Amino acid sequence: xxxxxxxxxxxxxxxxxxxxxxxxxxxxxxxxxxxxxxxxxxxxxxxxxxxxxxxxxxxxxxxxxxxxxxxxxxxxxxxxxxxxxxxxxxxxxxxxxxxxxxxxxxxxxxxxxxxxxxxxxxxxxxxxxxxxxxxxxxxxxxxxxxxxxxxxxxxxxxxxxxxxxxxxxxxxxxxxxxxxxxxxxxxxxxxxxxxx
Amino acid sequence: xxxxxxxxxxxxxxxxxxxxxxxxxxxxxxxxxxxxxxxxxxxxxxxxxxxxxxxxxxxxxxxxxxxxxxxxxxxxxxxxxxxxxxxxxxxxxxxxxxxxxxxxxxxxxxxxxxxxxxxxxxxxxxxxxxxxxxxxxxxxxxxxxxxxxxxxxxxxxxxxxxxxxxxxxxxxxxxxxxxxxxxxxxxxxxxxxxxxxxxxxxxxxxxxxxxxxxxxxxxxxxxxxxxxxxxxxxxxxxxxxxxxxxxxxxxxxxxxxxx
Numbered sequence: 528x529x530x531x532x533x534x535x536x537x538x539x540x541x542x543x544x545x546x547x548x549x550x551x552x553x554x555x556x557x558x559x560x561x562x563x564x565x566x567x568x569x570x571x572x573x574x575x576x577x578x579x580x581x582x583x584x585x586x587x588x589x590x591x592x593x594x595x596x597x598x599x600x601x602x603x604x605x606x607x608x609x610x611x612x613x614x615x616x617x618x619x620x621x622x623x624x625x626x627x628x629x630x631x632x633x634x635x636x637x638x639x640x641x642x643x644x645x646x647x648x649x650x651x652x653x654x655x656x657x658x659x660x661x662x663x664x665x666x667x668x669x670x671x672x673x674x675x676x677x678x679x680x681x682x683x684x685x686x687x688x689x690x691x692x693x694x695x696x697x698x699x700x701x702x703x704x705x706x707x708x709x710x711x712x713x714x715x716x717x718x719x720x721x722x723x
Numbered sequence: 724x725x726x727x728x729x730x731x732x733x734x735x736x737x738x739x740x741x742x743x744x745x746x747x748x749x750x751x752x753x754x755x756x757x758x759x760x761x762x763x764x765x766x767x768x769x770x771x772x773x774x775x776x777x778x779x780x781x782x783x784x785x786x787x788x789x790x791x792x793x794x795x796x797x798x799x800x801x802x803x804x805x806x807x808x809x810x811x812x813x814x815x816x817x818x819x820x821x822x823x824x825x826x827x828x829x830x831x832x833x834x835x836x837x838x839x840x841x842x843x844x845x846x847x848x849x850x851x852x853x854x855x856x857x858x859x860x861x862x863x864x865x866x867x868x869x870x871x872x873x874x875x876x877x878x879x880x881x882x883x884x885x886x887x888x889x890x891x892x893x894x895x896x897x898x899x900x901x902x903x904x905x906x907x908x909x910x911x912x913x914x915x916x917x918x919x920x921x922x923x924x925x926x927x928x929x930x931x932x933x934x935x936x937x938x939x940x941x942x943x944x945x946x947x948x949x950x951x952x953x954x955x956x957x958x959x960x961x962x963x964x965x966x967x968x969x970x971x972x973x974x975x976x977x978x979x980x981x982x
Contacts (some may be wrong), residue, residue, distance in 0.1 A: 547799060554792055561786040568834035579787050580795045587799055605776035606742075613744040659781050677745035678778050684745045699736045706739045710774045720773035 534602035542590035554583055557601065561608045567679055578615060582608040608677070611629040616681045662712035670705035673698060738767040752869060755892035760848070791925045792944040842868060842942075867944050871895070883957070883977040892941070895980065897953025905957075907976065909943040913961065919967045922974075923947055924956040932957070955981050 561582055566575035571640045585607050593603060657660035663671060677692070684702065688695040713720055740753045758764050798899045874880050874895050883894040885907075892907035905921065913919060918936050922929040923945070932945045947954065958974035 545798065545803065547803075549797060551792075551796070554795065559784055559786050559794065560780050560782075563782040563784045565783040566785055576787055576791045580791050580798065583743055583795050584792065592846060599773070602773040602776040605779045609744060609779060647791070649781065656780060656784065659777055663778075663781055667923075675739070677743040681744065683749065684740055687745070687837050691768060699740065700732075702743065702745065703732065703736045703739045706743070706771055706774055707735070707877070708779065709883070710771070713777060714773070718777070720770075720777055 529704070537592045539590055539600060542587060543593075550583065550587055553600070553604075554661060555587065557604050558583070560601075561604060564605065564614045566606055567608075568681065569615055574615065578611050582611055585611070613681045619712045621674070658716045662709055662716055662718075665712050666705060666708055668703055670708060674705050674709070678704065734767060735762065735771075738764060738771055742768065742771045742777075755864060756865060756868070775956050832845050841953075842871070870902050874900070874902065874904050883924050883980060885976055887976040890974045890976045892976075894957060894980070896951040896980070899950050901947050901950055903945045903947070903951050905941065905943050905945055907937075907959070910941055910975070911957075912936060917961055918966055918973075918979055920962040920970070921945065921971060922958045923951075923954040923962065923980075924958065925949070925954045929958075930954075931968075931969055932968060934962070951980065955979065 538549050538553055539681045540577045558579060562575055565582070566572065569575050569578065574691065581605065584603055589607075593600070649672065663674075666674075672691075673687055676687050677684070684698050685695060688698045691698070710720055725746045732783065737746075737754065741751065744751070746754060754764075759770060874897055874920070877897050877900075879897050879899065881896055881898065885892055885894070886910075890907060890909040892905065892909075894903055896903035913936065916932045919941070920931055921933040921935065921943070922934045924930075930948065932947055933943055935941060935943060945951075956977060956979050958970075958977035960970040960972045960974050962971055
């Protein structure tokens with residue numbers, strides 16, 4: 528796997544021309560992050576493999592619609608993957624059933640750090656996972672929890688409100704603050720999300 | 724769902740929920756369409772989407788097995804071997820005998836897609852102006868527009884073009900799907916006591932697909948009982964108000980749906 532940032536514009540132009548080697552480069556760079564995120568959501572290795580393939584296939588088909596002005600390739604790809612994974616668990620009308628999702632706040636809290644010497648510690652586009660985890664852990668527990676329940680658990684705001692027994696408005700506000708705080712924490716740690 | 728653009732916090736709450744996938748499915752669709760035409764919201768989206776993506780990167784890292792990459796590349800190569808799957812089939816119908824005279828051609832969707840997307844944008848602009856008691860109807864409209872966009876973006880979509888005298892149009896369809904989008908221009912004005920009836924033909928049997936009374940351009944999503952690919956032709960007749968069990972007049976336009 529390559530962890531070197533890709534030239535997004537160049538790779539997407541090559542993709543839109545039907546250059547299969549560009550797809551290989553895209554896959555080599557991002558498949559680990561895409562697969563890991565999908566696996567976390569669907570909690571099924573075989574399904575995660577299928578959805579990873581589907582993510583990159585859609586990227587191939589949609590390359591011409593990619594606009595470099597509207598964000599970077601990594602965000603675009605992760606967004607496709609996330610939508611596919613969430614659609615899948617909603618389609619199955621099932622939620623992740625692992626202990627992790629039941630104790631959602633602890634999932635992000637307890638994720639092991641990678642070694643700084645480990646080349647795989649750099650997830651994509653030069654972002655170190657340990658820094659992302661650190662930024663997450665600095666969030667208030669209840670904010671981290673709503674992020675986990677929505678992003679990884681596939682729960683809607685209403686479902687989260689029901690699950691935690693708090694008003695919907697409170698959940699909406701908490702979710703907004705959580706993402707804003709995470710963005711602020713990342714920027715303070717030298718990660719510029721808009722560069723992804 | 725309504726976005727209050729002058730309410731900064733509400734705007735961020737909606738887009739936050741969108742990037743986290745936390746909106747109700749119908750609201751997700753509405754926001755997706757809304758984002759295509761709203762600069763304010765796209766700016767917020769550009770700010771928040773990368774943060775959500777980083778959240779996804781916090782997952783424990785695992786590598787997919789090599790077979791995933793190989794399957795992906797095989798799938799793409801397979802697609803490329805049949806490029807015509809992405810190319811639409813155009814058919815032109817001249818004046819002539821009943822349910823006959825089909826001439827085939829080619830066309831692409833690239834000129835159709837922007838038009839349909841523009842229709843979606845216009846429809847959503849209307850949504851913003853209407854009252855709450857109209858929302859259900861509007862959601863149905865949006866769903867129809869999404870059906871159209873889905874048809875336009877499917878690699879299996881085909882287009883049947885048709886022209887007969889001053890009437891012309893096209894039918895956009897996925898042979899394996901039960902829905903098709905039909906647009907016809909140039910239909911003669913029709914009296915109040917008459918309707919146009921759209922027929923799908925299978926094994927010589929004509930099934931009513933819709934009864935319409937258009938003012939100007941006819942644009943409709945047809946829902947057939949069976950996949951569109953199972954029908955051989957489509958035609959439009961003029962019928963008494965409310966339609967007829969079977970055609971009672973010669974078709975004013977007809978098109979083959981088979982290669």
